[in-house]
Amino acid sequence: MPPTPEARPPRTRRLSALLPDLSPWRSSRDFRLMWCAGAVTVFGTFLTFVAVPLQLKELTGSTVAVGAVGAVELVPLIVFGLYGGALADAVDRRKLVVWSEAGLGLLSVILLLNSVLPQPQVWPLYVVAAATSALTGLQRPALTAILPRVVPHDQLAAAAALNSLRWQIGAIAGPALAGLLVAYAGVRWAYAIDAVTFLVSVLLALGLAPSPAAREAEKPSLRAIGQGAHYAWKRKELLGTYAIDIVAMLFAFPTAIFPFLADDLDAPWALGLMYAALPAGASVVSLTSGWTSRVHRHGRAVVYAAAAWGLAMAAAGWVTDVWLVLLLLAVAGACDMVSGIFRSTMWNLTIPDGLRGRLAGIELLSYSVGPQLGQVRAGGMAALTNVRTSVWSGGLMCLVAVAALAVSLPKLMAYDARTDPHAAQMRAAAERRRAGDGCSAEGDGRDEGGGGKDQGVTVAG
Known part of the structure; x- marks a missing residue:
């Protein structure tokens, strides 16, 4: 039997007090599934995050064209973020997460198909950027709202820290790999890997327990x-x-x-x-x-x-x-x-x-x-x-x-x-x-x- 925290040497106790609290990981199977699915998705998404502006730069040579990606993302994010919040309170949150994740994977496939054309087009990049922003707006409120259902109340701070760590790993590793991929293999490989990561995350999300809305929930x-x-x-x-x-x-x-x-x-x-x-x-x-x-x-x-x-x-x-x-x-x-x-x-x-x-x-x-x-x-x-x-x-x-x-x-x-x-x-x-x-x-x-x-x-x- 491992020693209790009180039985450990003071230096060990101080170090343990600083390390991430893994209680949510140990206590909740659904949290483990969500964490792994999110880690895979974040990694792949950062590949595309680097590849899209680089491809736009190569196709147009225009800083305005690259900056316009942020403009086309903003309105869908606002509209669908608000609607997605209402939807997350009215439907099964797991289903909303799974279907939106599948839709995001399909958008990565569209980017891949466009990239392998003899002459890739510019307009699909903007359409996909707007659609990705819309699906993200639909999905994120459901993901956030599921967490308190699958993690014990006294472990929510630890869960927030672990989820942040997952994002940071992807934010560092994703762009680093993307830079190598696009430099030596082209943007198509970044899109291809991103599509595969979405497939993995969908399979993991399917293992989550249902998260139905309350019987008295109001329609969006x-x-x-x-x-x-x-x-x-x-x-x-x-x-x-x-x-x-x-x-x-x-x-x-x-x-x-x-x-x-x-x-x-x-x-x-x-x-x-x-x-x-x-x-x-x-x-x-x-x-x-x-x-x-x-x-x-x-x-x-x-x-x-x-x-x-x-x-x-x-x-x-x-x-x-x-x-x-x-x-x-x-x-x-x-x-x-x-x-x-x-x-x-x-x-x-x-x-x-x-x-x-x-x-x-x-x-x-x-x-x-x-x-x-x-x-x-x-x-x-x-x-x-x-x-x-x-x-x-x-x-x-x-x-x-x-x-x-x-x-x-x-x-x-x-x-x-x-x-x-x-x-x-x-x-x-x-x-x-x-x-x-x-x-x-x-x-x-x-x-x-x-x-x-x-x-x-x-x-x-």
Whole structure:
């Protein structure tokens, strides 16, 4: 029998406290399936993420044509993200995940077929980009809403950290392999591998247990979407997490001008390292995330981490040594990861099952629209001033905006998972489920706001 934590040497206990908490992996078969399916998908998706703009560059030679991909993705993401949130509360979430995953795989096949034509066409790249954005908008709220059903309530912070680690592995390994593939074998191999990864992830997702909607769930409609938005508006601590994420990305997400920053520092060789620094810093937090389960003031953690993100970006724009810039970018990535873990934990701990899909749709917009607008801000500010001013001024604006939100939303700073009534209701629901209560709200959503009904004092990336 392995020694208990108390029986281990103090140094070993301290190290174990920092390592990722693997409890969700050990306790939930469905979480293991979801984690593996997501890891495969993320890896393949990053191959295409690199291949599409490169193919557009080769076909058109136009920076405008490459930048237009983001424009065609934005509207479908907003529309289908909101609709997908309402749909996730009204249908079996597993089926929604499986069918959208299969659709994404089909889109990869279309890219592959176009790439093997004697003269590949440009328009399919835009059509597929828009369709991919739409299917992602449909799928992500369902994936987010399933998690609290398959992971014990007290393990949700650990699950958020493990899911983030999965993304970071793909964010580092996917682009690295894509660069080699497209350089030596062409974009078709990136598309082919991506299609295969979707096949694997669909097979894994088919093994998930059904995740049906509550019997009283409301059909997807503008009214249902409005109910989710109204609930988020009433929950000022939730509203604060969305707002903090948006302003952090709007003001301090300058990745679009990294190529110009590298030139300004006389270090064009460091461009790839700049892109890798953010996920590298985030991965350090994920790999040492055992401490996150012991934090209960999640709102304050989100605010402090977002403020530190802004400070790190401001410093990265101010210093002139490229290695110090890379270090500060890694610190920023670590801060963003801390914010993301606690935002996700706060949502999962307090949002009723019957509203999780719709609130996940709002969350999808908060962490997708912000970066898109942030690219526009960074590029526009750089054009009006210069590259480094765009970076450091954005970081300072982020800090000011986060401070203003913290002052104007005191419920965000006061939130404590141990005493919050919404978290208490969800804990009680989880305990009823474990006790085998057939009316458990955690199981069917009827006691957790199914249909979006106002629960009074009884809640995204």
